[in-house]
Amino acid sequence: MAQTNEPTFQEIAETIRRLEELLDRVPDPLARDIRQKIAHLRALLLEQRSPNLVLVGRRGSGKSSLINALFGARVAEVGHVKAQTGRGRWFDVHGELGTLSILDTRGIQEGSRPEEADEADTPLDSILDEVRRKAPDALLFLVKSTEVDAAIDADLDVLAQIVSAVEQAHGSRPPLLAVATHCDLLEPKRTDLHHPDSQDPSDLQEKLRHVEAVERQLREKIRSRDELRGELVTVMGVSSYLSWRPDGTIRSDERWRLGELAQVLFRELPEQGRLVLARVTRVRALQEELANALTRAMASLCMGLAVVPIPIADIIPITSAQVSLIVGIAWISGRQLDLKASTEFLAALGVNVGAAFALREAARALIKFVFPGAGSVVSGAVAFAGTLAIGAAARAFFLRGVSAEEARNLFQSTRASAEAHPDRALTDG
Numbered sequence: 416m417a418q419t420n421e422p423t424f425q426e427i428a429e430t431i432r433r434l435e436e437l438l439d440r441v442p443d444p445l446a447r448d449i450r451q452k453i454a455h456l457r458a459l460l461l462e463q464r465s466p467n468l469v470l471v472g473r474r475g476s477g478k479s480s481l482i483n484a485l486f487g488a489r490v491a492e493v494g495h496v497k498a499q500t501g502r503g504r505w506f507d508v509h510g511e512l513g514t515l516s517i518l519d520t521r522g523i524q525e526g527s528r529p530e531e532a533d534e535a536d537t538p539l540d541s542i543l544d545e546v547r548r549k550a551p552d553a554l555l556f557l558v559k560s561t562e563v564d565a566a567i568d569a570d571l572d573v574l575a576q577i578v579s580a581v582e583q584a585h586g587s588r589p590p591l592l593a594v595a596t597h598c599d600l601l602e603p604k605r606t607d608l609h610h611p612d613s614q615d616p617s618d619l620q621e622k623l624r625h626v627e628a629v630e631r632q633l634r635e636k637i638r639s640r641d642e643l644r645g646e647l648v649t650v651m652g653v654s655s656y657l658s659w660r661p662d663g664t665i666r667s668d669e670r671w672r673l674g675e676l677a678q679v680l681f682r683e684l685p686e687q688g689r690l691v692l693a694r695v696t697r698v699r700a701l702q703e704e705l706a707n708a709l710t711r712a713m714a715s716l717c718m719g720l721a722v723v724p725i726p727i728a729d730i731i732p733i734t735s736a737q738v739s740l741i742v743g744i745a746w747i748s749g750r751q752l753d754l755k756a757s758t759e760f761l762a763a764l765g766v767n768v769g770a771a772f773a774l775r776e777a778a779r780a781l782i783k784f785v786f787p788g789a790g791s792v793v794s795g796a797v798a799f800a801g802t803l804a805i806g807a808a809a810r811a812f813f814l815r816g817v818s819a820e821e822a823r824n825l826f827q828s829t830r831a832s833a834e835a836h837p838d839r840a841l842t843d844g
């Protein structure tokens with residue numbers, strides 16, 4: 416959780432603490448509702464941690480490649496290397512934007528065929544000890560598409576044992592995602608799944624039918640196991656193929672459906688793990704989903720706080736929350752979190768931030784901009800609309816890369832329509 420030591424996260428934590436103080440003045444049913452929203456924000460922003468993923472799959476099924484494909488970088492050794500790094504132990508895989516905690520089960524499925532075993536094999540018992548020690552957030556079961564026919568009973572036994580060890584130790588069963596790798600190698604081999612638009616349509620259809628057949632077969636095998644059926648959340652064919660130049664840059668990127676896989680995984684993760692996954696994978700849909708969730712939570716939080724008459728001095732925590740929202744969205748987009756990025760953004764929106772060098776200063780500058788003509792109180796609708804508009808502008812600017820002028824226009828139009836129709840604004844994307 417190194418990220419949460421960042422000074423700006425400390426400021427966000429401080430802002431949240433001050434918002435909670437304000438809550439003491441809010442009548443109870445409302446306060447309870449707001450406290451829930453704060454808990455949500457805490458989980459997303461302040462309690463973020465690396466997701467814990469267990470990879471189960473035979474030699475060469477593509478475990479290491481899948482990790483690289485999720486990161487879009489060469490972070491794990493591919494091929495039959497005898498690297499012992501973290502073998503059979505939880506180990507951290509570091510990318511530029513974050514870390515995933517991985518338990519690679521390499522070698523345990525081949526236990527029944529000792530002639531193929533080597534010193535890199537990990538006994539099942541040590542894997543089970545590891546998942547008892549630290550709970551997995553998800554199990555990823557990898558099978559090569561060209562080998563789904565092969566007996567995978569031994570693999571399913573391993574999965575079942577892991578699931579039951581996790582349940583005994585932690586009281587809940589982890590979600591299971593079955594991944595058919597190497598889909599690019601299915602017939603017709605030369606049809607590129609990752610460039611669907613430039614392929615012969617009937618060849619592409621044929622290839623996709625083969626992918627579906629593989630998925631169906633894999634699904635049936637897993638569903639035939641009582642111990643696994645309930646945990647299966649998806650069966651998905653993918654290609655993780657990436658080719659690297661000797662200097663580590665990408666030569667060709669033939670990944671297919673990795674974004675979709677990341678999306679399913681994202682939904683299965685506890686909230687604390689979602690931000691890291693969105694950053695690490697840089698999947699736009701995840702960034703948008705998270706930034707949306709953050710915006711809504713922050714907007715209804717600010718609305719709730721504004722319902723009780725708050726003197727103008729107390730609007731600062733509200734505007735601090737709004738600056739925190741900008742900072743949070745910039746962070747989701749993969750920017751190095753700093754106040755500079757958020758004050759630059761505010762300046763682009765047209766806020767005169769002057770020498771803002773702390774969240775509180777920026778928040779002070781924001782007041783007049785977001786609450787023009789605010790007297791001694793800010794209405795709930797105005798606080799809500801202003802926060803929603805800031806979130807919309809920040810998403811457009813940081814995630815979609817629109818110009819400062821477009822972000823500013825979006826701020827104004829979103830605020831106007833959210834003030835006019837607050838109910839509609841909350842349900843819109």
Ligand SMILES: Nc1nc2c(ncn2[C@@H]2O[C@H](COP(=O)(O)OP(=O)(O)OP(=O)(O)O)[C@@H](O)[C@H]2O)c(=O)[nH]1
Nearest residue numbers: 474475476477478479480493494521597654655656
């Ligand atoms: N074409 C294609 N090749 C893949 C794909 N995924 C992995 N590979 C290749 O398959 C081989 C084995 O992949 P790894 O990622 O090393 O497999 P692993 O499961 O980590 O293997 P072990 O660590 O030995 O257990 C490598 O040559 C990869 O380049 C894929 O989706 N498509």
Ligand SMILES: [Mg+2]
Nearest residue numbers: 478479492494
């Ligand atoms: Mg490997």
